[in-house]
Amino acid sequence: MTLDVSLEPAAPLLARLAGLRERTAALVEHRSAGDPTATDPLRGLYLSEEAVRYLLSPAPAPAELPSLDEDFPDRLAELGARLRLTHLDTAILLIALAPDLDRTFEPLYGYLNDDVGRRRATTGLALDLYGVPAHLAVARARFHPTAPLTALGLLTVEEPERPFLSRSLRVPDRVLSHLIGDDTPSANLTATLREASADGWPHGGSPTDSPPADGSAPDRMPADGPAHGGLSHADPPHGGLSYEDAGADGDFVRRLAGRIAAGPLFAYLRERQEGEGQGCAALALRLAGVGAWRCSVTGEELVPELLREARLSGRALVVEAGGDPAPLVRALGTAAGDVTVLVTAARPYDPQWCDHRDPLVLEVPSRRATALDAWTAAxxxxxxxxxxxxxxxxxxxxxxxxxxxxxxxxxxxxxxxxxxxxxxxxxxxxxSASGLEQHARRIRPAVDWRDLVLPERPLTELRELASRARHRDRVLGDWRLSAGGGRGRGVLGLFAGESGTGKTLSAEVVAAELGLDLYVVQLSSVVDKYVGETEKNLERIFSEADRTDAVLLFDEADAVFGKRSEVKDAHDRYANLESAYLLQRLEAFNGIALLTTNLRANIDEAFTRRLDLVIDFPFPDEEQRLALWRHGLAHVPSTGDTELRPLARDFELAGGSIRSAVVTAAYLAAARAEPVTAADLLEGARREYRKAGRLVPGAW
The missing domain is CATH 1.10.8 (Helicase, Ruva Protein; domain 3)
Known part of the structure; x- marks a missing residue:
């Protein structure tokens, strides 16, 4: 099968090369007319006497060469117009890339370079082929590191140790690939770069609605209104909510879209919740009619390649800054004047990050108000x-x-x-998986309300706690009942009661009710003997919990949230500093945190005031103990003569101890390969009494 070259994207560029070949041939003919070494196969490798005399003779008059300024409807012309390159710039690019597309240019360039081994264009050869004197300052400036070709990553001037006119020119492979129709990003970016999408926003468009494959951007929306056939802020794309319906979110997106449509923008979008900035930026770009790449970057090493990719494709960049954003923001601020770059990060912007040009710093509004609509659309x-x-x-x-x-x-x-x-x-x-597992033990809840045997009051308060966690955004946000002063929207609860009364199990049930994982903080990973380290460990936990949908449990919270004492020595002072830090951090917390303690009086009153609910877990009475015995044996095979009422009456055990007694009885029965008997349960209860150092009741 014969390939129709005329249908290839590179066909216009190859036609342009034909004109360059004609111009190159004319220059070769002009040079060889009076050159005595023109036919010498070793020309350029040594200097004969004739060659020296020829070089010392007056230079021949410049040749009349075919023009290189003819307009071609190819990607080189589009790139030049988009990046505002001069005719000389586009000609230099064409001259430099010619040997990479047509091997016949190699020997011609070798002859014109007076060195058969130098088969690429040089700065001097590029100027000669374009027809400008090599001493012209404005022409030589096109190769300067700050000139568009080199600063934008389109051309590399190699061999700086050589004289200026003999330095080689190379067009990066990615630029050449783009010019011949290949829009695949460079290998260094394939794992980082992806299409920016407004998925997850209620009016974000469909995943398949991406920018054109040829890299061109759709029509932009002008600053004073939508482009012909575009979208207005009152007409949501792809049938979602209108932007007015989205409230503050929609107004922010609309204004950001208008600013993007007005021209290149460098903005820093600070997000409260991970992903909010990315979604907001993607939606604004879609509304503005601007295609975009999205990437996650932790340093400035890839910035030149990212910006070059954006320039080649005519797209914007949405950069998710990981780690310390300072080097990345500084690098982008220095080099991204002609590209729309939206950086999203959780850290506040610091003016020290940029030396000269500060980005437009914006606070991304929380999209919690429209989260339900986003789920409904998805x-x-x-x-x-x-x-x-x-x-x-x-x-x-x-x-x-x-x-x-x-x-x-x-x-x-x-x-x-x-x-x-x-x-x-x-x-x-x-x-919602997070780094909390470095500091806490993760529990996937496998229980529900049926597993709790509690009086009515603590059960009601537990359900209220789950309800607060579910509706906190509406009450504290939409209804503006937040206390202000930088206080967060967290839900804080204290479970107080004797050991084994169901505090940890209740926390697991609340997490299960909310559909969240439970993370039990390991105090051994928090408390540190060195001054200030405990606070650092707690800050890591709270910061990670703020960005994670999970329930945080501080079991045996007395060790961390204990009462402050009178300062008598340095130990008291630093202990009080830890408590003061915790008081401040709890007020700014946005997650769900539960504390358990065996003795409520051990918790500082200042912590108690900041809690949403304090739930007391009473020691179970006889009826509750009977219910606990029955619940523990619900799935255990037992003999029909098992009577539980005497156990509930005679052994005052908490729920945790009753469960341990049932486990002991089950092991005794399993060893005999028989069902659990009343004697097994009695032995289990007696062992729990002995473990607690209590007097065991007599046989009955």
């Missing part, structure tokens, strides 16, 4: 469960919400069942 219409109650505990941002929605549908398909709340919760938890 999931099939009409789910058979209460979607609002299911997704209320989650604060996924950016494409993580869309990924969670897709994962939930995949889980439902795997189970062969309709989409259920459990699928959504599991998928959302997977997207």
């Amino acid at each position: 999931l099939p219409a009409g789910p058979g469960f209460d979607l609002a109650a299911t997704v209320a505990p989650y604060h996924l941002g950016g494409d993580r919400l869309a990924r969670a929605a897709r994962a939930a549908q995949d889980l439902a398909a795997f189970d062969g069942t309709p989409l259920a709340a459990a699928h959504v919760r599991l998928a959302a938890r997977q997207q």
